[in-house]
Structures are given as structure tokens and as C-alpha cells.
Amino acid sequence: MSSQAAYQSSETAPSNAAPAPAQDSRVTPMMAQYIEIKAANPDSLLFYRMGDFYELFFEDAEIASQSLGIVLTKRGKHQGQDIPMCGVPVERADDYLQRLIGLGHRVAVCEQTEDPAEAKKRGSKSVVRRDVVRLVTPGTITEERLLEPGRANYLLAIARRRASDTQWCYGLAAVDISTGHFVLSETDGTGLSAEIARFEPREILVPDVIHDDPDLRSFWQETRASITPLSREGLDPASAERRLKDYFGVATLDSFGAFSPAEITAAGSALFYIEKTQIDSRPALNPPSRDTSGAALAIDAATRANLELTRTLSGERAGSLLATIDCTVTPGGARLLAERLAGPLTHPDRIRDRQDAVTTLVGNNDLRDRLRRILKRSPDLARAISRLSLGRGGPRDLACVRDGLFAARELGLELAIAPDLPKELLAAAQVLQGLRTDVADRLAAALADELPLLKRDGGFVRQGFDSNLDELRELQQDSRRFIAALQARYATETGCRTLRVKHNHMIGYFVEVPQNVGEDLLKEPWKDTFVHRQTMAGAMRFSTMELGELESKIASAADRALKIELALFDEMVQTLLALSADVAAAAEAIAVIDVTASLADLAMRLDWTRPVVDASLAFAVKGGRHPVVEAALKRDGVPFIANDSNLSGKDAGHILLITGPNMGGKSTYLRQNALIVVLAQMGSYVPAREAHIGIVDRLFSRVGAADDLARGRSTFMVEMVETAAILNQATARSLVILDEIGRGTATFDGLSIAWAAIEHLHEANRCRALFATHFHELTALAERMKRISNATLKVTEWNSEVVFLHEVVPGAADRSYGLQVARLAGLPGPVVERAKTILSELEKSDREAPKRALVDDLPLFAVPFRAEPAATPQRDALREALDALDPDAMTPREALDALYRLKAQR
Known part of the structure; x- marks a missing residue:
């Protein structure tokens, strides 16, 4: 405006x-x-x-x-x-x-x-x-234009209770009122941030006592979600349980599952807030379900950010793992895929159920293609029924439900004739086949082809559906024809060919003529017929008794017609709401089929393989690839170099110590192995020739860091905080990804920290780990500790230039090629040449006296820095002679003579 x-x-x-x-x-x-x-x-x-x-x-x-x-x-x-x-x-x-x-x-x-x-x-x-x-509020919006189609819009309520004298237990209730999804979970203090990060809520409800807790205050200040503090009043477990029973109309919560007091309190808080914000409206929520502790792979917020699971480090969806693997064709499927990626499973049987479903559609191209064609016609069924339940829906939401029910019926028929369906697809098929779809037929008969956005605009009921409505519409049409005839008669009688009958909301229907004609209508014989209403610039407006009577008829017909349409709308909405639980189940089944078909399509197109996932401590990947980097290289026509990885152990995990050059691909290698775990445990195929993954309970990644100036933390401090969290929480079932620990401080300080961290991972955590470093001294640990081995990124040199081969091989790097990378980055030539001199002297000094650490003792520092251009290389006559040859223009004899001349020059 x-x-x-x-x-x-x-x-x-x-x-x-x-x-x-x-x-x-x-x-x-x-x-x-x-x-x-x-x-x-x-x-x-x-x-x-x-x-x-x-x-x-x-x-x-x-x-x-x-x-x-x-x-x-x-x-x-x-x-x-x-x-x-x-x-x-x-x-x-x-x-x-x-x-x-x-x-x-x-x-x-x-x-x-x-x-x-x-x-x-x-x-x-x-x-x-x-x-x-x-x-x-951010967590309670339902309007289609305010929501991201492929992202859940969670409101997260948190409560807590004492688990011991020193420990708190936290209950979480995540509610998406735009879809009705309602899930509860419980965690301890160490897992709280990871659980919140899994839901990625838009708004968090926090009791004052938790909000003001000094140990958690910084967390609430840093989170991207909107924080809404709640008073303690009405948040005890007993009142929360009553609120849950009243909302769902049950005498006991036993049929929903066994919930802890903290979970019930969180759920009651969420319902209290929803009722407060929605006033007299009541969203159709699914009964709460429980995520058992440890059922999902724990991934803390820092690890999610480092691995760029759903957002890149810059906050963009494009370039994330989710954006790379999202081949879904329905909004509900996109949300379910994001949910599964955010919370991979830790139970091998449930993972295999998902894998079996994907495998079925990988092996049946025709069925997969037919399902995806139907899915593309399926709208957002869950959000449409939610808007209708809240009284915010319109005719297009009814059409959305209609089309969704038709798609559900078609999907059910396709799956009914498919042989040997696995457990997950069979369950979805049974839901769809048991769904009443006669209401969809009624909606198809009732709704017009072109629908307004708002029900108050009318015109959304199809001609022929209701005889009373048709009669009123016919009356309106007759009235319009009568107006046209009346305008023609008035024009003839007055002799004014520009006379028009018009309408506005201020004076209703009126006759408008040019001002000179209007002056005549104020006189005999017209003054009794035409009653003056307004004088405009160059025109005059009049009303007549006939127009007044006609307006009354038209207004009455329009009002009565709209009342009939609104009554039919309410009737259809009530019919749907009576089936809301079945419709919600159908929406979930459609999402499951969409995710399964999309992952199968992804696996076929990108040559991914089904991993073996079990309860062992195995971690063996052959030909592993980074899905996001591979996709980016493929767009440029560049192949991705696949690499193996083996961290398998019987009683404890293996640690792979990785050295090699900057720009060699260490960070990509680290991340790709972590992403393969996430994909495998969410039930997807993985980018590898083979993969055997023993269940990972917690995934930690510390790859790169930045200043946290708002909290007064340097890059090194951030690095140490994240490393401390890993060393304090990792178990033998965890996978740890560490990159360049200790590089943010003095050399010996950093080396000592990295050394001690590796020993702790080996002896205390006993986990599977990938540890990348430039401290080549650490490679000696492989000789002292049986579960540590060395690997390096291959490079080669050509004409004084380093070539990165991006291939991981056993062994240790002897240097980091930092100077070559500096030159590639555009560092001035004199700086690179000076750095070469310094490096040579430092290496020589270290060989002669390894314990001498005072740089003042080194003679090279007495030489002043000279910002001079590098010396011009001498002519290479042999190379110039070779460059002058044109093999395509030479005869065999001429080529042989040239070869002898070159040999003579050598």
C-alpha cells in the first residue's frame, strides 16, 4: 500500500x-x-x-x-x-x-x-x-498461503519432571493443527536439543520455570523457533490428563498408549494453547501417539546443521540432502519424507519393513509408474480437512477432499491387484480399500467446475444438483433479461440511445443518462416516472418504480440462493467431519505410498543399493558416494569418485584416521558416510555399491565451525563445546565424524587435544569414528591402538602442480599441500615463494632438533621479507621445439626425422 x-x-x-x-x-x-x-x-x-x-x-x-x-x-x-x-x-x-x-x-x-x-x-x-x-501464531496457522506445502508446521510443548536428584526428564508434545498430527516423546536433558531439532518446530511452548532455568536460557535465546512462555497454572499432570480426555471424548487414555506424566503434561499444555488461540474453533486432531525413547536416531542441532540435512548452512533448502532426495509428488509425501529424514529409525525390523516396500517398487516399474501418475493428481487432503474442521475452509477445500478421495480409491484398486505386497504397502492398501468414497461421488455431483475461493461468494453448487436453487437462479437470470428489456424500452421512449440501467451498492439499480437528457426527464411527461437520485459530472441518475420492484425480487432471490448454497456447504462439511479420522488415515496412507514410490524412483535413477541394516557394530561401505555433491557434479558432467569405508568392530567400533591435502575431499568423505547412515536408517536405498550398517544410536558431526560472537565464543571455543558434547555422550553404537580438531589454537595445544580426544574415543566411547586431521604426528597412534587405522586422500603432482584424485587409500600423508592450495586460491606469488622458503627451513630445523620450538633461533627469520616477483623461468628449448610440431600435418617420414632431432637436442 x-x-x-x-x-x-x-x-x-x-x-x-x-x-x-x-x-x-x-x-x-x-x-x-x-x-x-x-x-x-x-x-x-x-x-x-x-x-x-x-x-x-x-x-x-x-x-x-x-x-x-x-x-x-x-x-x-x-x-x-x-x-x-x-x-x-x-x-x-x-x-x-x-x-x-x-x-x-x-x-x-x-x-x-x-x-x-x-x-x-x-x-x-x-x-x-x-x-x-x-x-x-507461528505454530497455529492453517491457511494454505501461510504454510510451506512440504514442511510440517509444528507447535511444540515442553514439560519436565524430576527423574533423580540431579536429572530432569522432559516430555514433548508436537502438534501440527494443519494436518492433525499429534506425537509425544520423552527424553533426558542431554537429548533435549536433539529432540527439538528433530521436530524443527515453528513455535515452542515453555513453562516459565523451564524458560527461566539458567542452564537452558541461552538455548531459548538462540533457537530460530518462536518461544511462548506459559505460566504454571493448569499445567499439572492431573488437569492435563482431564483436558486430553475431554478433547478426545474418552474416559481413559489407555487406548492411545502408555504415556509418562511429563508427556501428558506437555500434551495438555499444547491443547490448552490450541483452545486459547482458536477460540471457538476445534481442530480435528489425531489421537496422540508415542515415540518411544531411542526409537529415532539422535542427531543434535549442530550435527544437523553440519550435515545440511534439511537446510544448508546458509539456511536454504536447495543444496540440502532433503532437496536432493525429494522426488515426492504430493505435499503430504514431502512432509513425511522430511519427517523420516529428520528422525531415522533405530529398530532393524521397522527399517526392513520400509526397505521391503521400496524394494517392491524398485522391482515393479509399471506399478510404480501407475501409482505416481495417480499420486500427482492427489491434493493436500490432510490440510484441507483441517481447514474445514476449523471453519476456515471454502469450496476449493471441498474439491480438494473430493479429488483426494478419488485418488485414494484409485490407489487402493491398484494395490489390490498387486501381488505379494510387503507389510508397509499392505497396511496402506487396507486403509485405502476400507475408505468410504461415496461422499466423493456426492461432492463431485454437488460442486461446480469453477469454484470461488470463499463460500460467501456463492456459485459453487453445480446446476441441477438442487431444484430450489435452480429456480432461484432462473429467477435471477429472468430478472437480468427483464432489466435488459427495460433498458431498451426506456431508451426508445425517451429517445436517448445512450441510456443505461446500472447498479451500485449505494443506490441500487438506476437509470443513467447524459445531463442534457436528464434535464428533460425532470419535466413532463417524465417526472412522475423517473425520480431524480444523483447529478454527476456530465450525467444524471434516476430511479423508477419498476426498477425498485425488480431490485427487491433480485435481492431476495440472491439471498435465498446463497442461503441454500451455504446450507449445502455446511451439510457437506459435517458429512466429511464425521469421517475425519478415516480421511486422516487415508491422507497418511497416500503419503506413505508417495514416499515409498519416490525413494524407489530415486534408487533406480541414481543406481543406489539396498543396505544391510542389523544390530551389529558393522560399518562397511563399498563405493560410497556423497548424494548432494554427486548430483552437483552430474549437472556439470563430472563423475564422482566413489570410496570405500570400513569401521566395523565386534565389541567396539573402529576409528579411521584420515590425513591428506586440503581440497583433497576429506570433508566430503566424512559427510558422505554420515549421510549414508541417515539414509539407511530412514529406510532408503543408499548411494553405494554395497553397504552394511550396524544400527547407530547417535550421530555426531563436527565439521567446520564459526565464531559465535553473540555469546562471546571464538571459533576454537565453539569447536571445543561441540567436541565436549560428543566425548560426553557418544556410546559404542554411535558414529562420530570429527574434522580438524585442535586446529584453532597453538600447534602443540591443538595436537595435544586431538591426541587425547582420539584416545578417549578409542578407550572410553569405543565408538565408530572418522577423524580427519592435518596433525601427521597422530598417525603414529595406529601403531599403538588396535582399533585405529590410517587412510589418506591420493594426490599426484604434474609440472609442479598438485592434482587431487579424491581417492581414499590406506596409509598416511606426508604433507598437506597447503602451499599448492594457497597458490590455487590466488595468493600472491611472492607470498607463496616466501612460504616455501620458510617451510623448507622449518622442516630442516625440525629434523635437526625436533624439540627446538623457538622460531627466533631459526636463521631464516633474519632474512627480511621481499615482495619481489618470482624469478622468470629459463627457456626450455626442447619444450619449445616440441610445441612447434604439428603431428596432423606430418608424413610418417617427417615425424621420424623430427623425433631424431628432438633426441639430439636432449
């Missing part, structure tokens, strides 16, 4: 005109109403409905004006001060809400709750009644 003229603020009682400014000592009735409603919602921006606009006043207006880039104006005075004001059109409210929610704001939507005509009956100065109909 570029200027205040783009809209007119209006209170609909007593008229559309803005009320006059109040006296300094008085408050207008409208402003008194606003202040009262705002006082009840102090932590939200108040969208106050006035006619066709939501308006904001006082501080809310200033915040919204700055956040949305709209004009800040004023409306009257309050206590002697101008009242700041801004507004947004109702029809574009979703766009503005999206921006405000994205900036972390909460919005209270205040609507007119009575007809302005009713307000007038109470007195000419009465204010239309208004009330807040919902609170819009």
Missing part, C-alpha cells in the same frame, strides 16, 4: 464516514471498544475489523507500519495525543499475516460479530460488536 488514499478507514455505525476526532478528555465509543479488546490481548498485534480493512492503532500501528512497509497515519486524538493508525485490506490479509508471522509476531484477528443494521437499532451512535475470533 503506497499511500493512505489506498483505503478509507470506516466504522459501519452510524455511517461509512470516519468519526470526528474525540476531545482530548474523551474516548470515542469505537476507541473505547478497541482499547478494551487490546487490553485482553496485550502480547498480540490487534487486527481490528472496520469495513473492508483490518486497522491497527497506537504501538501496534507503528510496529506493523515498519514491519510491512505501509503508511503510518493518524486518526483523532487520545488523551491529548494523536492516535497512530495503519491498515490492510481484508482481502489481502493473508499476505500481510504471512509477513508478520515470519517476523515472529502474533496477531489477534478481531471481527465484527453483528450486522451493522442491528447496531443501529440500539442507537445511532452504537458501535458494532466485535470480538477476537482467533489468535494467529
